[in-house]
Amino acid sequence: MTNTAIHCLGNGHVCIYGKGADIIQAFGPDYSAPECFTAGVNGDFDTKKISYRHYEHRSADCVITDYIPNGKSVFYRAVKGNARIEFEIKNAVLQETPYENTYIAVTYEGAPVYIYDYHKDGRPKAYTSSKKRYAAVRLYGGAEFIRTSDASFTVICRDCVIAVAFSHSPGDVFKLVSQPMPVFDLPQRQINVKEYCKEVCDGYDAIASQQSYNGSVLAGYNYHLCYVRDNYGVLRFLLACGAYDRAKLLLKYYISVFEKNGKIHNAQGMTDQTFHIHENDKVEITGYLILMFVRYFEAVGDAELLKEASPLIEYCLSGQHGAMVGDVLPFNGDETYVAGGFLPRSALNDGSAEATALYHQSVIKALTVRKFLTVSPSLFEAIKADAAIIEKNYINNFITDGVLYANKPGIDYSPEYRHGVRACGHGFGLCFRNENGDYVCPDCLNKELPRFYGDAYGKRFFTEAAVLCPAFTGTSLLPVRIIKETAEKVIADLPNRTRSVGYEYGFLLYAAGYNRQIAEKMLSLRDKFGVWSEYYENGRPAGTLYRSWETSVNLAALIEAKI
Numbered sequence: 155m156t157n158t159a160i161h162c163l164g165n166g167h168v169c170i171y172g173k174g175a176d177i178i179q180a181f182g183p184d185y186s187a188p189e190c191f192t193a194g195v196n197g198d199f200d201t202k203k204i205s206y207r208h209y210e211h212r213s214a215d216c217v218i219t220d221y222i223p224n225g226k227s228v229f230y231r232a233v234k235g236n237a238r239i240e241f242e243i244k245n246a247v248l249q250e251t252p253y254e255n256t257y258i259a260v261t262y263e264g265a266p267v268y269i270y271d272y273h274k275d276g277r278p279k280a281y282t283s284s285k286k287r288y289a290a291v292r293l294y295g296g297a298e299f300i301r302t303s304d305a306s307f308t309v310i311c312r313d314c315v316i317a318v319a320f321s322h323s324p325g326d327v328f329k330l331v332s333q334p335m336p337v338f339d340l341p342q343r344q345i346n347v348k349e350y351c352k353e354v355c356d357g358y359d360a361i362a363s364q365q366s367y368n369g370s371v372l373a374g375y376n377y378h379l380c381y382v383r384d385n386y387g388v389l390r391f392l393l394a395c396g397a398y399d400r401a402k403l404l405l406k407y408y409i410s411v412f413e414k415n416g417k418i419h420n421a422q423g424m425t426d427q428t429f430h431i432h433e434n435d436k437v438e439i440t441g442y443l444i445l446m447f448v449r450y451f452e453a454v455g456d457a458e459l460l461k462e463a464s465p466l467i468e469y470c471l472s473g474q475h476g477a478m479v480g481d482v483l484p485f486n487g488d489e490t491y492v493a494g495g496f497l498p499r500s501a502l503n504d505g506s507a508e509a510t511a512l513y514h515q516s517v518i519k520a521l522t523v524r525k526f527l528t529v530s531p532s533l534f535e536a537i538k539a540d541a542a543i544i545e546k547n548y549i550n551n552f553i554t555d556g557v558l559y560a561n562k563p564g565i566d567y568s569p570e571y572r573h574g575v576r577a578c579g580h581g582f583g584l585c586f587r588n589e590n591g592d593y594v595c596p597d598c599l600n601k602e603l604p605r606f607y608g609d610a611y612g613k614r615f616f617t618e619a620a621v622l623c624p625a626f627t628g629t630s631l632l633p634v635r636i637i638k639e640t641a642e643k644v645i646a647d648l649p650n651r652t653r654s655v656g657y658e659y660g661f662l663l664y665a666a667g668y669n670r671q672i673a674e675k676m677l678s679l680r681d682k683f684g685v686w687s688e689y690y691e692n693g694r695p696a697g698t699l700y701r702s703w704e705t706s707v708n709l710a711a712l713i714e715a716k717i
Contacts, residue, residue, distance in 0.1 A: 159681045160375065160700040162360065163220060165207050166367035167227040168320055171375040171700070175199040175211035175218050179375050182320030183227040183287065185366040186378050186424040188265035189244040190289050190320065193231075196238045203683055205340055206359035221338055228319040228330045233311040243305040246289070253292075255299065256331060257307075258324065261287040267378050267426060281379075281428040290327035292317045294335075346396035350712050353677060354395050356684025357709040361388055362400070364702055368410070369403030370424040374688070374698040379421040379430055380407070382439035383488070384703035386627075387657070389446045391706035393453045394713040401450055405459060408443060412466040418443065420488050433487030433502050433574035433593075434509075436473035441512035443470050445627060448519040451526075460526040468529045471520060471537050474513045478540055479567045481547040483509040487574040491619045491655075497560060498615075499575060500592075500607035505562030507552040507620040510544055511629045517541040518630070548631045552620070558636055560620040563612045577606040618644050622661035626707065641665035645672065653696075656686045656704035660711035668715040676708055 160178070163170050168182035177193040199211040199218065211218040216235035222228070233239075245265035249258050265287075266280030293299060296312035309316060319330035343358050345351060364372040370380035371388050385404060392401040411422050420439055421430035447463050450456065460467075477483050482505030489508065491497045517537045520527070524534060551562050568587060576585045578594040585593040590605045605611065621640040624632055641662055648654075659676030663669065680686055681695065686704035688697030 159201070159683060161201065161203065161209060161683050162363040162375070162700055163207055163209050163222055164363040164365075165222045165224055165226070166365060167225070168222050168229050169364065169372070170220065170222070170229060172201070172209065172220070174201050175213075180229065180318070181378070182229075182289075183322065184425040185364075185370065185372055186267050186283070186426045186428065187287055187320075188261055188267050188283050188378075190246070190259070190261065190287070191244055191318070192242050194240045203356075203359065204338075206363040207341060208338055219338075221336075223336045224339065224341065226330065227321055227326075228317060228333070230335055231316045231318075232335070233314050233316070235311075235313070237311040239309045239311060239316070240302075241291075241307050241309065243307075247304045248291075248301070248307060251290070251328070253328065253332070255293040255297070256328070257291045257299075258327065259289045259291075260324075261289070267423070267428060281423075281430070283426050285322060285426065288321050288324050288327045290319045290324075290331040292319075292331040344395070344397040344399065347394075347713055349716060350709075353680075353684055354709055354713065356680075357391065357705045358395060358397065360683070360685045360700065360705050361391065361702060365400060365404070366407075366424045368424060369400075369405070369407035370422075371404060371702050372424075373421070373703065374701050376698060377421070378424070379428065380424055381421040381430075381488075381703075382408075382418065382442050383420075384706075386442040386446055387703045387706040387710065389449065390710040390714075393449060394710045398450075398454055402454075402456070402459065405447060405450055405463065408446075409463055409466055412469065416469075418466070418469070420486070431573040433499075433572050434477065434484050435486055435488070436477045437483045437506070437509045438486035438489060438512055440470035440473045441509070441516040442627075443467075444516035444520055445512075448523055451523055457526045460523055461528065464528040467520065467527060468533060470516070471529065471533055474516065475533070475536050475540055478513075479505065479565045481510075481543045482506065482551055482562055482565055483513050484565070484567055485509060485561070487572075489619075491560070491617050496619075497617055498607050498610040499577065500610045501561045501563070501613075501615060502574075503565070503567045503569075505551060505565045507548075507558060507560050507562075508623050510548065510551075511624040511631050512627055514541050514544045514548075514631055515624070515627055515629050545631065549633075553636070554614075556636065556639075557616060558621050558632065558640070559614045560617040561615055563614065578603065618658075619655075619661075622658070622665050625665035626661050626711075637665050645669075648675075653689060653691050656688050656690060656695075656697075656701060657707040660704075660708035663711035663715040673712060676712075 161172050171179040175195040180190050181187040197213045199213045202210045207222045209220045216237045219232040221230045243259045246259035246261045264282045267283050295314035297314035298310040300308045317331050319327040321327045373381045373384045419429040420432040420435040485502045485506040571586045576595045577592040578598040580595040586599045625637050685700045687695035687699045688701050
């Protein structure tokens with residue numbers, strides 16, 4: 155499939171998202187940095203990936219090579235031929251320096267790193283950076299610099315090199331940007347699969363380019379944060395293809411965040427400790443974290459990492475235990491079917507089939523490695539009791555006439571306030587329960603408002619994710635018959651779908667087993683760089699392109715379901 159094809163090159167310090175020869179985002183020296191610049195190029199170019207740190211763009215009379223060396227916060231664009239490149243500096247003003255053909259931009263403190271916070275009127279706001287960052291631009295060879303505004307310039311290229319260095323200090327950027335251009339190397343991939351090797355290598359490159367030096371992995375170009383759910387999928391893929399060093403680095407990142415802050419939220423900054431908090435985020439993400447550490451132990455046998463992670467694992471188990479409402483857990487507000495509008499937010503205070511199954515599975519897995527963990531014995535007894543009551547009542551709670559429903563209404567759970575999406579439309583943040591049971595901003599709390607979700611209150615919903623996701627994470631709660639029947643129903647209905655999530659085919663492979671027809675259809679949805687998008691509408695990519703979660707789930711399924 156040909157699509158708009160976003161691509162990414164990165165080395166963990168500098169990240170460049172491009173569309174053809176255009177640069178749509180460039181940032182560093184860390185992956186929670188604000189955008190630094192964009193760059194538009196005249197002409198039509200064909201883009202080719204050489205490696206996750208090296209791309210080539212060709213037109214009739216020009217070759218542009220983009221390259222980031224290993225371990226350094228500097229990006230090179232080499233132009234052979236003639237090109238006009240128009241740069242726009244973001245969150246800073248370009249300034250001249252005493253050095254030849256060298257310019258500097260200083261990102262201001264408070265520059266935006268993420269777009270999902272809001273003013274009360276609903277307009278996008280941003281989580282912000284607490285650091286100044288420096289970027290230096292140096293031109294080599296036949297390059298003519300033309301300033302077009304305080305924050306934009308054009309480079310007329312005639313066989314030249316443009317170097318851009320990123321740092322937290324001006325001295326470092328000037329030193330980096332003046333170094334000779336390195337010899338391009340080809341990094342080694344850690345791949346141990348034979349069938350679908352090219353597809354797996356493409357996916358590995360997509361993850362490697364978006365993985366920070368500290369292990370965290372970007373969810374996409376408009377998400378400069380590290381999402382727990384997304385990185386569970388990433389870890390599954392890294393383990394499946396044998397990239398154990400990258401998998402361990404990801405887990406060490408979560409340990410470091412917890413050691414520094416004593417908490418984990420739905421998503422976290424990669425260096426700036428910004429937290430993206432959603433409704434009920436003591437459920438679901440906590441289960442994913444436990445499964446990540448146990449999965450890694452099962453693959454590698456690293457008991458020392460489990461011991462190191464014990465405080466985080468205890469936090470995750472305690473969070474889920476404390477979130478139990480009777481014999482179920484409520485929904486996390488950023489669960490994909492909720493965020494994508496497949497399930498209304500009126501159901502967030504209902505029991506969740508998916509979150510409940512995930513907790514049960516995380517308890518079962520934690521018990522298998524109990525001897526390596528320094529976790530309170532009383533907590534283990536409490537979670538064992540939780541698992542027993544979940545097992546006893548799960549089918550009655552969620553399955554009726556052979557159908558597994560995503561939610562269980564009427565569980566008597568309605569906190570006075572929570573952090574998440576406001577039903578009144580006034581953005582995202584702290585919200586309070588009004589007299590209708592909806593969660594609104596403080597200004598709307600005492601206003602007379604309609605109920606926002608129509609006839610959805612108290613309604614039961616069937617979503618395939620409630621069945622297919624547990625097939626991915628693992629569960630003994632669901633009868634195999636229901637998993638298989640749901641998968642067959644989804645497969646039969648696929649030709650009629652106008653909108654789907656990008657990981658749906660991967661989940662189907664876990665639920666239905668390896669099916670070459672499903673695998674080939676799934677592979678046909680990839681972009682030219684071998685990566686999947688957040689959603690598909692009428693078979694075309696939608697939402698965020700070049701996604702880590704969807705790519706990881708689908709490729710892990712391709713490997714694991716085939717084994």
